[in-house]
Amino acid sequence: MDEAKSIEILLEHGIRPTANRLLLVKVLSKAEHPLTMKELEDLVDTIDKSNIFRTLSLFRDQHLVHVLQDGADAVRYELCHSHEEDHDDDLHAHFYCERCRQTFCLNDIPVPQVDLPKGYRMNTINYLIKGICPNCQ
Amino acid sequence: MDEAKSIEILLEHGIRPTANRLLLVKVLSKAEHPLTMKELEDLVDTIDKSNIFRTLSLFRDQHLVHVLQDGADAVRYELCHSHEEDHDDDLHAHFYCERCRQTFCLNDIPVPQVDLPKGYRMNTINYLIKGICPNCQ
């Protein structure tokens, strides 16, 4: 993702485009799987982890990233591709390999929806399939 | 769940039925929602947390409990109701309320299945809907 596009995305979500935030957007967009805070810390060692933490929280609150829990009980962050402000509508399934402990995006598999009982209101869905990936078979 | 039934379940999963393990099975079976380690520690203060931790790990490895991540990034444990040894087939959806931070079992909503791409093998699925529950509307 280039500079101009990154700035545009941040502004669209009401976030001021600082250098650090732009960098984090770029790193997130380059990753082909959702990243943990730890992974981000290792990938961008110029930004302090407290700042990464606060930036991710901000991104989450502004619906710029999805938050999902992987099979190893880690929290992962992934750029939203929709422009919805209040809920997520671009959700795809994820796969967690119990052998190599990697998390994969199943981009072609939208998260299946169900009918909720009366009174529940949905914002987002985590759909995580755990098992063994092709590389580990 | 009574004593005899608890012992039977443990033996079915190849777990030796000690007093502590029986107690944990009973507490898990009584809960109407999946429990965190913290909640279990508070509910059974006669067992040390390291033992609870090791027992839950054992239960997980023997497929006696499901492990799921809730919307607050906590890990929750829930008794399996199937007797499958190698995979889970009794999965239902869960709902996490972002206001009261409670996790609900949607027992009547089975987890929808999808077709996995070639090469992936599924063991279990986490299906977590996040939003606002009826009490918090």
Place this chain on the structure above:
DNA sequence: GTTTATGCAAATTCTTTGCAATACT
């Protein structure tokens, strides 16, 4: 008697906050 389970304490890891310094508008 050997293996398994347990409790206690401590180590580790990860997340979160306080605060002073810096950068932005």
Place this chain on the structure above:
DNA sequence: AGTATTGCAAAGAATTTGCATAAAC
């Protein structure tokens, strides 16, 4: 000047391990 952002350090919370004792077989 005033607000927002950042880094550093440290606090907090939760998970995980080492080890000696106790229980089970």
